[in-house]
Amino acid sequence: MELYQDADAPVADRVRDLLARMTLTEKVGQVNQRMYGWDAYERTAQGHRLTDAFREEVARFEGMGALYGLQRADPWSGVTFGDGITAADGARVADAVQRHVIENTRLGIPVLMVEEVPHGHQALDGTVLPVNLAVGATWDPDLYREAAAAAAAELRARGGHIALVSALDLVRDPRWGRAEECFGEDPYLAARLTEALVEGMQGTGEAFGADRVAVVLKHFAGQGSSVGGRNSAATEIGARELHEIHLPAALAGVRAGAAGVMAAYNEFDGLPCAASHDLLSGLLRERWGFEGLVMADGCALDRLVRLAGDRPSAAALALSAGTDLSLWDGVFPELGTAVERGLVPTGVLDTAVARVLTLKFRLGLFERPYVAEGPERAAHTRELSERIARASITLLHNDAAVLPLAPEAKRIAVIGPNADSIPQQIGDYTAPQRPDSGVSVLAGLREAGADVTYARGCDLVGDDRSGIAEAVALAAASDVAVLVLGGSSAREHDTRFDDNGAAIIATGNPTEMTCGEGVDLADVRLGAGQRALAEAVAATGTPCVAVLIQGRPHAVSELAEQAGALVSAWYPGPWGGRAVADVLLGACEPSGRLPVSVPRSSGQLPVFYNSKDHGFRGYVDEPGTPLYPFGHGLSYTTTEFGSPHVSDGVCEVEVTNTGDRPVRETVQLYVRRVGGATSWPRVRELRGFRRVDLAPGERATVAFPLDDTVLASVTRSLDLAVEPGTYEIETGRSSDSTQSVTLTI
Amino acid sequence: MELYQDADAPVADRVRDLLARMTLTEKVGQVNQRMYGWDAYERTAQGHRLTDAFREEVARFEGMGALYGLQRADPWSGVTFGDGITAADGARVADAVQRHVIENTRLGIPVLMVEEVPHGHQALDGTVLPVNLAVGATWDPDLYREAAAAAAAELRARGGHIALVSALDLVRDPRWGRAEECFGEDPYLAARLTEALVEGMQGTGEAFGADRVAVVLKHFAGQGSSVGGRNSAATEIGARELHEIHLPAALAGVRAGAAGVMAAYNEFDGLPCAASHDLLSGLLRERWGFEGLVMADGCALDRLVRLAGDRPSAAALALSAGTDLSLWDGVFPELGTAVERGLVPTGVLDTAVARVLTLKFRLGLFERPYVAEGPERAAHTRELSERIARASITLLHNDAAVLPLAPEAKRIAVIGPNADSIPQQIGDYTAPQRPDSGVSVLAGLREAGADVTYARGCDLVGDDRSGIAEAVALAAASDVAVLVLGGSSAREHDTRFDDNGAAIIATGNPTEMTCGEGVDLADVRLGAGQRALAEAVAATGTPCVAVLIQGRPHAVSELAEQAGALVSAWYPGPWGGRAVADVLLGACEPSGRLPVSVPRSSGQLPVFYNSKDHGFRGYVDEPGTPLYPFGHGLSYTTTEFGSPHVSDGVCEVEVTNTGDRPVRETVQLYVRRVGGATSWPRVRELRGFRRVDLAPGERATVAFPLDDTVLASVTRSLDLAVEPGTYEIETGRSSDSTQSVTLTI
Structure with missing residues (x-):
């Protein structure tokens, strides 16, 4: 047995031993991840078969550093249930790939299988x-x-x-x-x-x-x-x-x-x-x-040719900078040439190869290259x-206490382009879903036994208003209207893609995508049709709840006025509709808190709570503040926060559930540097949070040790350190609702 | 005569000599500019009188480094024709100030008079x-x-x-x-x-x-x-x-x-x-x-107290950094304390004082402290x-060749909130104007003998539509409508100001200011009223010319569709209305070129031509390109550009006036780094321009030497140097209309 094969030897020794045995070509192979994994197999009537392209790639470098996305499925890869790898096949195909690499290369170094x-x-x-x-x-x-x-x-x-x-x-x-x-x-x-x-x-x-x-x-x-x-x-x-x-x-x-x-x-x-x-x-x-x-990111190294002049030089540039492993590019395969031309020393390549090998050893791939039988995990x-x-559903406002829906709100009109679409609630970077999987908001409410009617109302994008009348009629005839609006990252069959998988969206495309990689939005309001729908439905006078299924915080100032309650459910995943239904019906308390500031418009972007503290006043035509601040999120009960107290390096704050329902409150700790630092401070900075479950009437004390992770800031030399000065230690329910205590260090 | 008084001695020697005679207090006085100049005098029935505040300030430091804005007048200073200093008084009051400083201080160092x-x-x-x-x-x-x-x-x-x-x-x-x-x-x-x-x-x-x-x-x-x-x-x-x-x-x-x-x-x-x-x-x-x-900028040093802890420390921080002279702050007056406490060495203060004194010597203030009689300059x-x-009026589009206005377009309806206001066409940082001065667009057209009617149509901001009907009637009864829209930086009597003179604009203020210091705009479209006015006027079918009086490029996509011709006149100054009239009537050729990209919306900001070249594709709901590109501007004739040729280090391009009117064309030279640099290049970079006057049919060759100022870029060490690589040398009429030749260095 060679040293590198000895499972009991230290990984570093194994790596050194193996490296010493490798040819330049084998080394280059280890730092490359050229193939799209779905090109490595074909599905035939007899099952999955490895392709010649895969075999050639393995042979070219006497090994394979990593294989990207063997099991990836989505419109970009073109992989579907018709030709892809399902859960039932995954282990078998992966093992076939691994076996081929191990058994058909000189050193039998296993391949890393990389997945999104x-x-x-x-x-x-x-x-x-x-x-x-x-x-x-x-x-x-x-x-x-x-x-x-x-x-x-x-x-x-x-x-x-x-x-x-x-x-x-x-x-x-x-x-x-x-x-x-x-x-x-x-x-x-x-x-x-x-x-x-x-x-x-x-x-x-x-x-x-x-x-x-x-x-x-x-x-x-x-x-x-x-x-x-x-x-x-x-x-x-x-x-x-x-x-x-x-x-x-x-x-x-x-x-x-x-x-x-x-x-x-x-x-x-x-x-x-x-x-x-x-x-x-x-x-x-x-x-x-x-x-x-x-x-490297997908094809990112190819872009370096523009700076470096040619592929070997680009390869040397990236490797010398510290990039170890390629992704799809034509640059790192030229590393052999780069070394031979003296553009980069072999030692630098060895370091990168060692990092790849180390990970393979750490993963145990030399000892257990194949998939172990295990329990069903899904x-x-x-x-x-x-x-x-x-846990993510965030109640933004509930002025009219429309939520939770009262038992007597029997007839529920569910309206909107995001009410009944699983693809639209799962986000980007997702594979095709099986037809029967998932629960939409509409289905969730139905499952819960509500008396539900449904109208799509409008498209996600554009300004077609032909569906609004039906929705209005439904709302008018109901006790409450649930508007399910927002965005979508659902890729379509005709979506075009860039080399790296980002969607290519020409402005004005007749697409329903408003979000996802490559799908940036100039105007972060909801589409005109959605806004018209909301206005029309709200005008019926039927109490109205708006649920946003979204991958970004949309600017929804008008909707916030129109709807009695506003909920962000983000992209809640396939079963998110059930979660939404449970929150709306009060079977589950809302406990999400905003991880982002919700803007009023694109015109006031960027808006975040932790901007530099320069006393900015706002635009002449719009406030500088967000519509809803970072950290904000309501419950179905009320809570009271005490003032923070600091003693013995610990900050304590009392929180009381003052209402009649249970709550999971999120106590937030912010630090505000008010004097004496070496760089200009931000308005405030989150430095701690604790979730606390409180029954009605219950009180709890939450403690935050004021250690370096709380107090440190980035020094002039860009290190992290606690600088002498004056600090406000703030606690509260959101970034714009805090009480503070002064601390001098 | 002391050395410092010897006009024939080198300035450096005079400075050194004078510095050696100064006390710490006198030195501190020289680097301070504390007073608002309008507090230095009072106007009485007998004329202008120096105030006690001024005398005390001079006495406090045995001198005065600089006096800010003695003659400033505007709503912030509160100075008007009723109590300020006019052209007729300026020299006399300035001399009185200077005389007081020179005659009432130990060393008689003249004061620098600083004006906006x-x-x-x-x-x-x-x-x-x-x-x-x-x-x-x-x-x-x-x-x-x-x-x-x-x-x-x-x-x-x-x-x-x-x-x-x-x-x-x-x-x-x-x-x-x-x-x-x-x-x-x-x-x-x-x-x-x-x-x-x-x-x-x-x-x-x-x-x-x-x-x-x-x-x-x-x-x-x-x-x-x-x-x-x-x-x-x-x-x-x-x-x-x-x-x-x-x-x-x-x-x-x-x-x-x-x-x-x-x-x-x-x-x-x-x-x-x-x-x-x-x-x-x-x-x-x-x-x-x-x-x-x-x-320093106004009160800027006061802000440093937050970092430094107290005023002397803030003074030391700023002085050590390289700030020489204060502006209104309470920090630099504490420099004496800072030096005494050892927070900053005297030598550093001396260097700053020397810089102030050097400028006074260079200006000849020691020899000629008072104002020389001279010709009337205004x-x-x-x-x-x-x-x-x-020269600045920029013709953005003229699709229908509405411009220049044909002689048979006799009845001109001039419409819009910027058509007849001198304050609105002069911009921020301006003093009150005499009532009879200036020419508005309306007056300019009238002066030129046009048959003009006028309706304001709407307010500059807000959405009051009550004036639109009158404007529409006027337009309908005319041969052409000239819409004069845009923004305004005219400060009003009730404008509130910050310590440093920036306007304090609370969102939603009933102000007509849309621009100027402190007046930022979230939505860079024109106000809703203006947009409604333009839409209504255009709907009459009367040919329509839109003139924008503005201090920023407004997003005017709809207006560009509605108006047959679109002109940006910026803030053209008091007499700008005559310039606009002359261009509209063809008495003057339009020759302005955009110094900025005109955006389509706030949502696509920032938009500039020289962004980093990363192949950005645009938003899903809006292109990434501007409405009008940097460098764009039309004439009343047509021109043709040849391809650029490079030989002997000179780039030459031919331009021909192919129309029937004279033109001042602006030939623009851009450089595009396409390979081999050490940092990522921009899409293109302006590196030369030449104006060329061409009679109808005339052709000219424009030559650009390709020297370092054309080819240099910022290296990795942040120096400027010409890096080996491949360049496209582009010439053309605007940043999005160029032809190129490749140059390898």
Whole structure:
């Protein structure tokens, strides 16, 4: 037995031993991830067959570093239930792929199987979780950790090893179609959820358990601040904005042990992230001590040819910067040429190869390359998906106490283009769903036994008003109208795609997509037809509840006036309709809190609670404040918050349920630097939160230790440290409803 | 005679000698500019009298570094023709101030008199020039140099020494109310105009002529990129964006010899500019070799107390960073305490004092402290004001060839809230005008002998439609309707102001201001009333010309459809109405070119031609392209551009007037880096322009030497250098209409 085959040897020794045996071509093979996984197989009458293209790719490099998306299914890949890999086939096909690689290469190095798991595995029968923005609205890392573990187990049971998961991007501009992939606008909230993601999927410890996978966190860094909320546009922000806002989630993920990060498309300081030595080496490796993998984004390295001149030079540029593994590009396959031409030393390539090999060892692929038989996982994930949906539903206003719907509100008119569509409630990066799966809002209300009528009312986009009359008639004849509006990231059969899978949306396309990768929106109001529908339905005088199924916070000032109650259900996943119904009917208390500020219009963007504190007053034609602030969310009861008290380095605050229903309150801790720091402070910064369950009349004291994670800020040298000065420690129910105590350090 | 009094001694020697004689208090006095100038005098029946407050301020520091705005008049200062200083009084009052300072202080150091000259001297009888955005539309540095010289002479003849002039800010987001103070969106255009400004006002050479003044360029740096176009908000941009976009105008001004720059309010990398050693010392002094003065913006240093803890520490922070002279703040008066406490070495204070004294010597104030008799200047400035107005008028479209108005279009209905208001056509930072001065568009058309009727039609803001019917009747009964719409920066008597003079605009104020400092707009469309008016007038079927009087590019997609011709006249100054009339009637050819991209909506902001080249495709609901591109502007004739040719380091292009009227065409040169640079390139970058006058049928060859100013870009180390690579050299009539030739370096 060779040293690298010795399961008891330290991983580092095994890697060194194996590396020493490898040819340049084999090394280059290990840092490449060229194929679309769905090109690796064909489904025939006899089952799945590996393609010649796959065999040739393995042969070309005497091995394969990673195979992307073997089980991916969606309109872009073109994979459907007719020709794809279902849950029943996944393990078998994955094993066939692995067996081919191991048995047909000189060294038999197993291949990493990489899958998109943005919110559940994007594969046929992969269990869909609510999108990250919904997860953000739960403010519940524990629940998300559990769901992430379930998704990981489901993935591993089908042969996947690496989950690509969006976590690091922030919604700094909700025009961006990928807002749904973010945990919200806030670095602290995103950091806690990113930690939970990594812990849930990977577990803790050097080696991964048999039901765990490695996580590659997307995207590093700053992609949420692209100019104009435009996908793939530049990021103009400076180092401080990057450090204060965009890096905390990545740092939390790295500290939690994330196996990898994906270099973002956007540039920073004139260099695409995959080519930025400052970011990938100076910051990530040297400053943070990250020892994992940096994966390129899809075809991102091809873009570097423009700067570098040719492919080998582009390959050398990215590798030298700190990119370890390609994705679909034609650049990293030229690394052999780059080394031979002396554009990059072999040692740098060896380091990247070592990172890939290390992960394979840590995953146990040399010892257990094939899928272990395990229990059926999907039911557990499904339950967690629905729990997240429930926890994410955010009650924005309920002035008329329309909610929960009174038992005497028997006739319910369910109206709107998002009332009865599973594809429209699951978000982007999702596979085709089986016809009978999922529960729409309409179905959820029906299931609950409500007396429901339904009219679509209008299309999601455009201004066709032909369906409004029917909806109005229905509303007029009912006790309450439930308007289900919002956006959609459902890709259609005729959607065109870019090389990297982003939708290509020409302005004015007759598409019903308003969100998702490549689908940015200039005007974040609802479509004109939806607005007309809401106005007409509200005008009937029938009490009206508006439910928003959405992947971004839409600007809904008028709707907020028209509807007695307003609920954001985000993209709640396939079973989200049941969650919505339960909240509307009072079977479940609403407990979501806004992970983003809800804007009044595109004209006031960007709007977030943690802007720099420069006393900005607002526009002459519109306030500078959001329609609903970050952290906001109502319950069906009332709560009272005491003033915070600080003693012995702990901040305590009392919360009382003063109403007659139970509540899950989210106590939020903000820090406001009021004097003495070395850089200009923000208005306030979230630095802690606790969920607390209170029965009617119950009181609880919530304690926050005021440690460095609460008080530290980014110093002039861009380190994190607690600077002497004066701080307001604020606690409350949302970012615009806090009480404070002064702390001098 | 002491050395410092010897006019023949080198300035540096005089400064050193004088400094050595000064007490700490006297030094502190020289770097302070505490008073509002209008508090220094009272007008009585017997004339202007110096106030006790002024005398006390001089006594307090045994001298006075600078006096701000002695002659300023506007609603903020509260100065009017009833109590202010007119042209007839200016020299006498200024001399009285100077005499008091010289004769009542130990060393008799003259005071610098500092005035706002954003577009003409902001004083009673000060001749108003069109705003900078209009100057930008002329693309004519020669004309502007002449106007700047005229304004300087006018100022000096009234006793002013330093002109504060906005020049460095760029319109990167037209929501910003100070867009009117910018030369446009483009660094190169702004750089050429900033150069012209400095050359025109200061002349060249070490000493200033008797009709010249020193220029302090506002604002350094990056203020045009404040978040959300919000005045005083943070600037999040990084060093590269700063260097590529926001610094070229400043660098050009410094190289042209600008006497000073004003540190901007905004922060950069967490520090307000006035506290940024990196900006004010590292970059400005050390890298660029700037030897002039850095002045703080109004009350800006007071804000530093939040960081520094107390006033002396804030003073030390700003002085150490490189700020030399205060403005109204309570911080720099504490510099003595700061030095005594050891917070900053005396040597640092001496350097700042030396900079102030040097400027006083260069201005000849020790030899000629009082105002020289000179010719009356205003008529010359007025002529130049009107020439700039003419040159700035930008014809955006003329599809129906409605313009120039045919002689048979006899009955002209002039309609709109900007048709007959001088205050609304002069912009912000202007003094009250004499009742009989100026020519509105309505008056201009009448003066030209047109048969004109007039209806205001609607208010500038709001949605009152009561005046529309009258306007529609007028239009229906006319041969052509001239709609004069847009915005206004006219401050009103009841406008409230911030400490620093910015208007305080509460959202929903019943104000007619839509622009100006402190007046930012979320929705850059015209007001609802104006839009309704345009729609109604256009619906009459009477041919319609729309003229926009505006301080920012408004989003006018619908108006562009409704009107046969669309003209932007910017804020054309008091006599701009005559210029507009002449262009409409064909007495003058339109020759303005857009200095900014005209957006389609606030939702697509920011939109500029020189964005980073990342292949952005547009929003799903709106294109990413502007309504009209940077550099665009039509003539009343047609022109043809040949392909560019490069030989011997010169790019040549032929332009032909193919129509039947004369033209002043603006040939634009753009550079597009297509390969090989060290940072990601922009779509294209303006690097040259030439105006060329062509008679009908005439052809000319325009030549651009391809020197470093054309080809250089910002390197990784943030220097300017020509990097090897492939370039497209593009020439054409606008940023979206070019032909190119490839150049490899």
